[in-house]
Amino acid sequence: MSDLLIENGRVIDPSQGVDRQARLLIRNGLVAAIDPRHEEIPADCPRLDASGCIVAPGLVDLGVELREPGNEEDETIQSGSDAALAGGYTSILCTANTEPVIDSPGAVEFVRQKASRANGVRVHVIGCLSRQREGEQMAELGLLAEAGAVAFSDAPRPIANDALLKRSLDYCRMLNRVIIDIPEIPELAESGVMHEGQVSLTLGLKGLPTEAEDLAVARDVRLAEATSGRLHVGPVSTMGAVDMIRRVKSREIAVTASVCPHNLCLLDSELRSFDSRFKVHPPLRSRRHVETLREAVADGTIDAIQSGHRPRSREKKMNDLDLAPFGAATLETTLSTVSKFMIENGILTWPQAIDRLSTAPARIASIGGGSLAVGSLGDVVIIDPNAKWQVDASQFRSHCVSSPLDGQELSARVTHTIVGGVIRFQA
């Protein structure tokens, strides 16, 4: 039961510094050995040939919108789970912006039960930081943690109230939970549609200025320093944010950060088409921001790459740019985006990419996974690094078919996603 021997693959595990041809044995849903001795392998153990493929810990996403309950037209826990599996994820953290919001133990339990029935990816809940996600009073964070919330956030809303953030960082030290903040000053970002720059100027579209993010990151990290609380900022998208994070990390302050894949490869000039599939948040920025982000992922200033999966139904995205919501389906393309634009360009190695997509986010969220060390969860992704494929968003498992990379050729493809030793997705 839940045993599997994966043979002939290139096993990459950044948590142990492993990168070699090896066999991986999973027994009882846990990693039993890398290169097991013959006698360790049960006689009837199912085998999986991973020739030519990478065998790595399953991907972990720090922030996925599942939209259920309340907005099932955008995504359900089942469809989001299926999409995550197809993208190579074995664990996802789902955000609390549902209707009703996830600010009570009962709401956490609802998601956990639905996820259990979906029988797919491991779904971890990010609880609301504030009651009703209104940004004023702390939610019952202790009870939410007891119910299973692994982190707290008001995402996609930023935590605008300085005192609330400071108090929460303080309070959460006893819960050993990370607080995730979307860095943005609402007053500066108000009604913005895209990156504020030359392109927004000529298109006459209201801009989201970089200083809205820069100032928020500056405040966030200062409060993390003051409280010694665990803070994760992200996704980030600006040079200023990177600069700030780099500086505080040099002072060994416990702040981590993440970035979305489309912010690593696409420019704000895509909005010249006025196509709402490029209306994402954080917005596509100008070239120098993108290049800075890529460097920051490579040198570890940015710890993790998160999908930024923010599904919205076709009818919502069909609207004009002002009315169309921010969002895109990204779970099924993130790994391949990283492969094409970060690995093929020599910016990241495969072990570094696996670290940013799996090991680091698992560590930040303090959940299992992200490792193939003996005794770890038997959560594995098998990747064909040489595959080429064309994105066809209409074929996504996600309910959302809006993708900024729709129609583009990407590289590397997930062949198998294994959760607890069970193959849950096979291409």
Next chain:
Amino acid sequence: MSTADEIDLAFPENWHRRHLLDLESLSADEIQILLDTAQKLKELTGGCRNKLSLLAGKTLANLFFENSTRTRNSFSLAAKRLGADTVEFSSGGSSVAKGETFVDTAKTIEAMGVDWVCTRHVTPGTPHLLARELRCCVINAGDGPHEHPTQGLLDMLTIRQHRGRLDGLTVALVGDISHSRTARSNIWGLSKLGAHVIICGPPTLVSPRWQELGFEVAHNLDAILHRCDVLNLLRIQFERQKARPFPSVHEYAALYAMNGARMRRAKDDILIMAPGPINRGVEITPEVADGPHSVILEQVTNGIAVRMAALWLLSGAKDASNSTTPAEPIHYV
């Protein structure tokens, strides 16, 4: 009533566009064709008063999701001067009020058999969206603060009629550049045809990024006035502003309104333009608006000529192979 052959109006071989969405994407040649055609049609219709039958049997739908008086009527008259029928649509009292998206509304109107959809909308890019979704010609009659191409063209036609050229002239756009679709169409159109464009207004309404794009930016009208051949005075669009970008209307008028004192320091043959509606006493004083240098009402007349040209040219290119706006490539880094 006459056909194109009877009135000797040859369709330009190098016109292939089926939509008129903006001036930024048009070439200088295409803008010249529009202006030349407008001039010709103005002459053929006796100053836009007489009717031709160039577009008989065709129908223009005005889909206005924002208020408009002069542009809507101008398009309707232009269509009628060329023998076409018109359908009028306003968002108030329509299915939009019942929750229908504007794309579905446009598709419904198109299904009634229209040849052009002329649209005005508060959001930039909505005509581009319609151009992807509809089969008929789409004309942008103003998309938020983005562009208003026929306004830009009628401004250019008016200048050309008075000066005989655009190349080498200095044209200042003064006022609320941030929220002005007229400004953006003027900026691209004038610069493509060789005019020197100065973008003038307080820093809260004129982004320094225009300088990065190669345009002259000025915040002091008095300092540039002596160099200007044309002043296009743009309305302060209070309705689009969430926060007041200057301390008071009184202060704005003192710094930027074209008044008698400034007229005396301007070039003798300066042209005073305004896209209208004008805020008398804010951007322009009555003595200037109604004075001998003002061509504001000529602009209105030329609007019909330009719109006739647009309807005729787009209609003629309907079946051309190179007829749609080319898709922008994905910009990978």
